[in-house]
Amino acid sequence: MSDLQAKLGGSLNKIQDSLQQGKQKFQAVQEMGQYKKEIQDISEARSSLILKLGEETYQKIRTGELQDVKLRDYVLEIAKLDSQIYRAQKALEELNQKGATKTCSNCGGTIDSSDKFCGFCGEKQETPAELNGQIELVSCPTCEEQIPANSSFCPCCGSRLA
Numbered sequence: 306m307s308d309l310q311a312k313l314g315g316s317l318n319k320i321q322d323s324l325q326q327g328k329q330k331f332q333a334v335q336e337m338g339q340y341k342k343e344i345q346d347i348s349e350a351r352s353s354l355i356l357k358l359g360e361e362t363y364q365k366i367r368t369g370e371l372q373d374v375k376l377r378d379y380v381l382e383i384a385k386l387d388s389q390i391y392r393a394q395k396a397l398e399e400l401n402q403k404g405a406t407k408t409c410s411n412c413g414g415t416i417d418s419s420d421k422f423c424g425f426c427g428e429k430q431e432t433p434a435e436l437n438g439q440i441e442l443v444s445c446p447t448c449e450e451q452i453p454a455n456s457s458f459c460p461c462c463g464s465r466l467a
């Protein structure tokens with residue numbers, strides 16, 4: 306074998322080696338990607354199960370079926386957040402009602418739905434009992450929100466009421 310042939314042979318081997326290495330590297334990267342995807346998929350499935358478990362547990366605590374001192378702290382935190390959502394929703398409802406109009410039953414004039422009297426004929430307008438303060442309110446023992454006294458469950462945090 307001449308020097309040249311030996312050199313050529315050596316280079317060819319090197320190229321084949323690096324091709325082989327490249328192929329192995331590619332396979333490893335592909336496998337890593339598969340594992341990463343697998344971990345991600347399983348983690349997502351796990352998270353959604355944990356969420357369902359949490360919702361069901363929370364439901365059981367709210368109805369009094371499950372009592373656990375350690376879980377109580379979570380419940381109080383969640384009740385606080387529920388209370389914030391409840392208030393924001395109420396504020397949103399009120400803003401919606403402010404912009405809404407209705408027709409006066411007496412003269413047919415278009416008036417604000419929160420108006421107590423018609424601006425055209427002076428007819429007294431029916432307003433929802435809640436707005437008139439006719440509904441007796443009590444404080445929810447869990448979230449401390451002011452809620453209608455006749456509720457079986459708190460409309461804010463969902464706790465069963467005595």
Ligand SMILES: [Zn+2]
Binds near residue numbers: 411414427
């Ligand atoms: Zn009117």
Ligand SMILES: [Zn+2]
Binds near residue numbers: 445461
């Ligand atoms: Zn409540």
